[in-house]
Amino acid sequence: MRTKSLLLAACLSFAPASAALAQTVTGSGVVPATAANSAGRAIGFAAEAPAGGALVIVMTDAVLPPLDGAPLTGAERQAVTAAIAAADYKGEAGSTLSLRGIGAHSRILLVGAGAAPSSLALAEAGGKAAQELANEAQPVTVAGAYGDAAAADVAYGFALGQYRFDRYKTVDRKAVPTGAVTLLGANPAAAKAAFDGRWQPLADGVRLSRDLANEPANIIYPESFVARVREAFAGVGGVSIEVLDEAAMRKLGMGTLVGVGQGSPRGSRLLLVRYRGGGASDSPLAFVGKGITFDSGGISLKPGAGMWDMKGDMSGAASAVGAVLSLAKSRAPVHVVGVAALAENMPDGNAQRPGDITRTMSGKTIEMLNSDAEGRLVLADANEYVAGAYKPRAIVNIATLTGAIVGALDDQYAGLFARDEKLAAALLAAGTASGEELWRMPLHKNYAEKIKSDIADIRNIAPSQGPGASIGAHVIGFFVDEATPWAHLDIAGVNQADKATPLVPKGMSGFGVRLLDELARSGA
Template sequence: MRYLAAIALMASALTPAVAARPIAFADSAPQTGALVLPLSSAEDLAAQTGLHEAVRGVVGAALRSADFDYEAGSSLTLRGIGPWSQLVIVGTGDEALDAAALQDIGGKAAAETAQNDGPVTLVATHLARSIDNAAVQLGVGARLGGYSFDRYKYADPKDPRPAGLDAPFTIVTGDAAAAETRFRREGQPLAEAVTFTRDLISEPANVVYPESFVARTQEAFQGVGGVTIEVLDVPAMERLGMGSILSVGRGSARPPRMMIVEYKGSGAPANPIVLAGKGITFDSGGISLKPGSGMWEMKTDMSGAAAVVGTVLSLAKRQAPVHVVAIAALAENMPGGGATRPGDVVKANNGKTIEIINTDAEGRLVLADAVAYADKRYDPAAIVDVATLTGAVVRALGSEYAGLFSRHDNLADQLAAAGQTTGEELWRLPLHPSYSRDVKSDIADIKNSGEGAPGAGYGAHFIGFFVEPETPWAHIDIAGTAWNDADEPTVPAGAAAYGVRLLDRFVQDFQPVPRGKGQGGY
């Protein structure tokens, strides 16, 4: 009965209160609603033969008057021109457009027209002629840029939402039918996976906790082929010797879970890529209690687990020919009567022991069992763990990059390339052999916290300690990129779902990494 209210709240909010506009495709622009023109120069405007010459003249004069620079990210909204309620110019810059840039254009267009009470049309014929897949990427960007999480806001029945705010976002392209087919097959699954991930992260911790995280995931994967979901409860984890994750959950009334989501597409290799995610559904710090200021944001400490599950959802929904496993290491870190104390010693799944120095260094503890279990069970082609792990990485890299650590250069290079392609960029940081000495315990195999800097490196080293040195492994610290304080074209303020686009691209492009002991001092 104690979870009755939370379960009822969760059940009432299984779908977004307000979804982004549906994406459609057409061969020509309707003469109504809002019109969006992506332009790189005045010459681009002159080439818009679908616009009446008089309209082009008025728009050109307005652009000159505003000294519009056409730079990427710039925009100008005009009203009272032609039959449209709103005419928006979005600058594209003069550099070659890639997938990330196209998504930004779509996201900017969606954000600028979000309050238009009627349909929205983006004219992309000139882009589609020169860039393969342009319309699909614009559609993905529009879905992501139009995202909002407002399901708990009061909706006044006397003041209903205008129906026109949910009218389609239509992309005009040369072959609308082909673009639509490709978007439904490739773009829509990715956008839906990012939305699912953002919803999970945005939910309050009284709604999403280990058990309900599992339930949400099971619901999302219903009817998706090639997927198996396995959930380890407390007795199962005890039998497997997962003392590390169990130690984190002991202070909470909500028990931990280890969830394994496996997808194997047609023709995929036997050895999977394993994506392990930190899933602390709320982090109070445990006995090493955090200060109260900003603690509300610790509901997002499960962003890594949400991202790896979202990645598999994207790949599975479009039946990609890959073999991938997401492991969500889920726990709530609370200071209850049974909570783990600083100074305690626990044993992980692979038999290695850990001295607990700081119970607020808990993400690495749940991941220790996740990666050790993955290494033993799957003989994986690679393990990549994702976590909101340290404040140190935020101080080092801010919110522009996630931190990347790896013992294998080839794996790190592939991840960095995927980050550049998708715009979710990584910056590689070192794994120095001295870290092994700095986190050596006097009474156990390793301690979960080092003294002082480099905090991000110590956390990465700790997780890697539980992966065999020959196994290709990388750690991504997303502490600075998981939550946006300000709007960006495809990431409105709030949960970013950082890592879904990155890992989706990485898994699709993955090339086998030679096994062998790399750097890192193990």
């Protein structure tokens, strides 16, 4: 229903600025000839630093570490130590000190990780370094006060922090740095194995989510979303992909998902990506994401200001499949299914009207009072389908669902709604460990009274004011059997960043990939 921009703006028509964007047309969508975005600097590991370029030193206090393998002469060490003292630099988490003119280095950048840094703190130091050096063309060497294995954590942060999405810029586009980044350590083979086996796949999953959400709605719509996901999973073992088109969904009676998209010429889709690792349980953990590739509000049209932001109303679906990509590429011993409920919510003469009754595949009915409360409708059919076809041991919904959650939590937390205490505790722990934090919100039984309908099973909104985020969660939960552990994450306040943080450059955040990856690995 809402992403972070609560009062939404004029629907802008995206016109490619260059004939270099090949006109591969599906419906009215224009697909660029090259979809791949730059992955940034190549990341490697070594015991000795290559010559030249920039040097990053990860600090945990004010004392310059030994830096074995780093090309610093005695005189250069003295100069850096003097600069640390002059600046009263303490190596606190998130702090930086940039030095130039010392030796042959184009730049020496000190990045603080804080005392006894955690894996997440080291990753954030790496992300901070990547952003500080975004416009440095030279190769980068990273050394510092971390153990050999922790070099992989720093590299992971660098991979997340260097993300950029500017593929459509033809004027004033900043050059992509081509110089590699090399992390120093006594055992580079061990660091590389840790990075390649765990952290690079996770960075790939986050990148997939960010790319899908950053794309304009004339590029990513239900059909092209499916195509992009198929491309991302090509050659990845243990994966199966199922896609239901509109004809298949109508045959199954999935009226709520199809109904949301019936005002658009672009047909709706239900995408399910299943990964089963070795030794995993028979019952998967299901991540079910809202995938509204553009949300005009339908007949209940949104205000014009900021409507362009609604290209990101599929961030939940993007992160659901991104988490599965991470788990599959790292060959995690888990069984998961990522579900994307994909539709474009548009207001033409065939669009559903406020007051219409829609029916899910189970036969349950919804009085649709507001067509801009569409996320809960597509998730209703998606939840019922995955429950019947895949028999998951738990279902976690993830959606940019309500502006109300933004008013409650701003951009600091995603809202967590859960009926199962063990699942709620596992999600909260996964949020803390991954750095994608959640705040538990209420599912009071009295809120459910507000969505009772006189002519159908439920309404999709409360007809009078109330706790909007909790009411939205109640609507979604109505379509999940009480015996199934279920939780809902409202990510409307955190799916994009207005300003950069170490692991999240400005733009679509990919929120949820790291969290769901951690949840699956925790064995909850």
